[in-house]
Amino acid sequence: MLDSALILELAIMFIKVFVVGSVLFALPIPLTWLERKVAGHIQVRLGPFRVGPHGVLQPLADMIKMLLKEDIVPEKADKWLFRLAPIMTLVPTFTVFVAIPFGDKVRIPFTGREVALYISDMNVAVLYILAISGLGIYGIIFGGWASNSKYALLGGLRSAAQMISYEVAMSFAVIGVVMLSNSLSLVEIVKSQSGGFLHWNFFYLPVGPLWFIIFIIAGFAETNRIPFDMPEDEGSLGAGYHVEYSGMRFAYYMLAEYVAMVTVSVLAVIFFFGGWNPPFNLPFHLTGETAMFVNGGWNAEFLNLLAAVIPLFWFAGKVAVFIYSFMWIRFTLPRYRYDQLMRIGWRVLIPLSMVNILVTGFMRI
Amino acid sequence: MSAGKYMEKKRECGIRDIFRRTFFIDFIKGLMVTLRYNLSKSVTVRYPDTEKWVPFPRYRGVHTLNRDEKGRELCVACELCARACPTKCITVVPMEDDTGRGIADRVAKVWKVDLVRCLFCGYCEDACPTFALRLGKDYERACTDVSCALLDREELLGPAEVPWSFDGGVVVGARFERGKGGIKVAADLSDEKSPWFERQ
Ligand code: SF4
Numbered sequence A: 001m002l003d004s005a006l007i008l009e010l011a012i013m014f015i016k017v018f019v020v021g022s023v024l025f026a027l028p029i030p031l032t033w034l035e036r037k038v039a040g041h042i043q044v045r046l047g048p049f050r051v052g053p054h055g056v057l058q059p060l061a062d063m064i065k066m067l068l069k070e071d072i073v074p075e076k077a078d079k080w081l082f083r084l085a086p087i088m089t090l091v092p093t094f095t096v097f098v099a100i101p102f103g104d105k106v107r108i109p110f111t112g113r114e115v116a117l118y119i120s121d122m123n124v125a126v127l128y129i130l131a132i133s134g135l136g137i138y139g140i141i142f143g144g145w146a147s148n149s150k151y152a153l154l155g156g157l158r159s160a161a162q163m164i165s166y167e168v169a170m171s172f173a174v175i176g177v178v179m180l181s182n183s184l185s186l187v188e189i190v191k192s193q194s195g196g197f198l199h200w201n202f203f204y205l206p207v208g209p210l211w212f213i214i215f216i217i218a219g220f221a222e223t224n225r226i227p228f229d230m231p232e233d234e235g236s237l238g239a240g241y242h243v244e245y246s247g248m249r250f251a252y253y254m255l256a257e258y259v260a261m262v263t264v265s266v267l268a269v270i271f272f273f274g275g276w277n278p279p280f281n282l283p284f285h286l287t288g289e290t291a292m293f294v295n296g297g298w299n300a301e302f303l304n305l306l307a308a309v310i311p312l313f314w315f316a317g318k319v320a321v322f323i324y325s326f327m328w329i330r331f332t333l334p335r336y337r338y339d340q341l342m343r344i345g346w347r348v349l350i351p352l353s354m355v356n357i358l359v360t361g362f363m364r365i
Numbered sequence B: 001m002s003a004g005k006y007m008e009k010k011r012e013c014g015i016r017d018i019f020r021r022t023f024f025i026d027f028i029k030g031l032m033v034t035l036r037y038n039l040s041k042s043v044t045v046r047y048p049d050t051e052k053w054v055p056f057p058r059y060r061g062v063h064t065l066n067r068d069e070k071g072r073e074l075c076v077a078c079e080l081c082a083r084a085c086p087t088k089c090i091t092v093v094p095m096e097d098d099t100g101r102g103i104a105d106r107v108a109k110v111w112k113v114d115l116v117r118c119l120f121c122g123y124c125e126d127a128c129p130t131f132a133l134r135l136g137k138d139y140e141r142a143c144t145d146v147s148c149a150l151l152d153r154e155e156l157l158g159p160a161e162v163p164w165s166f167d168g169g170v171v172v173g174a175r176f177e178r179g180k181g182g183i184k185v186a187a188d189l190s191d192e193k194s195p196w197f198e199r200q
């Protein structure tokens, strides 16, 4: 049954996947620039300044450099695994975005078609995301193992040790969110937080902020960034698991790290800060129907478009705040030792989240 | 205080301590510090693009040979600088000349310095009895060929980029120039800017 509606449906799906994929591939370009600028200004320097105005073209120059670099595979490495590992980190970080909603269903002007601003609304999206993002660690462990270098191996091992200490706390934090929103679907979670910032899960006092703190600490560990970047600890491991990588394979790891940072920011926004919901209620509802009522005709289509785009801006704005704070914290805190992270994970976060589950349960009765 | 005592003090769990830890007070203080720096102005001197540091008068840069007010060479070819030099990188060959080229009738026929060996210690400058030799403010000596490190009399007598009347110790505007002979940062001495240690 290949009728036109199905083809159209497939085409829209294809376009959505393409857009999300290319945005994710392109996003590290401005993010590396931003990170170096933030690093520079926090250290009272300027950061990149010479390629293009204020150094905006620096990431492109870096990309050319990466592409031209020799791609070295160590002689005694497990060659097949060595080549596979960066891809194994990269693929899960991208796959997570299948389940992530960027906005609600919107009506495309002049066609009357409704398009959802997400690739798929899984009813178990939360579980899917936890499962897939956990897979990314395999790439790091495999990369560390396959390099046949002691530093890389130690980096990989640390990554494994790190994972068992944050993954549990992270799942607990997500359980908290599920309890607050009564759903495992991310779209439903966001919808349950509509109607002003007081409805956001973060402001569900007193448990909301606590869930958020647990989630964000685990999230920092998940992205392998300072203060929890033990797998690539420059001070003691050279560069950790990717010490033997060069050229594009190294770039894949970097790409995965940035996309993971975006993922955690996006999840924090969806789970705790109301996703694309505006922080306050507009006095009127900006939809086509009301506009039709007020003005009718062409203005309605324009307002429709506006109603589709504004939530995206809210979403992107909140995510941007989180991405900035990722960078801000990176240049504020030193690195934890990995026994310290395990202690934080097992002796603080997990007991705390168990108590928190009880409290949340009582509050939701 | 022994290390153990220090640890004990750290482990103390008063109400304030618990409060501090629960609400991440120290962490927030740290974040505020970095935020303040993030918003403050950077101290970077934009060398070589638009700014250049002109060193203080006592800076020991590349050698200069100087003249008196009447334009006569001050060097009397006494070779004291060559003697004082610990790396023996100055060569002086004297000659007779009573045409008024120098302040005495003994002038340098050859006066050259090999900057590859020079360690900019300034002993030559100290040894010079007539203040003919002074280490200048020029510090840009990058080039693609060692020959540019061999400076002879004509070059050293030529006008310095920064005249002695200009005190230095400031950042001035500059222009980055890329030419056949290499790269150069041309300073614009009239365009004085605040030095880096006074920025922020
Ligand atoms: S600065 Fe020192 S090393 Fe250089 S020429 Fe003078 S005396 Fe010799």
Ligand code: SF4
Residues within 6 Å of the ligand: B074, B075, B076, B077, B078, B079, B080, B081, B082, B092, B127, B128, B129, B130, B131, B132, B133
């Ligand atoms: S530069 Fe000074 S010390 Fe050297 S030969 Fe000339 S007068 Fe003598």
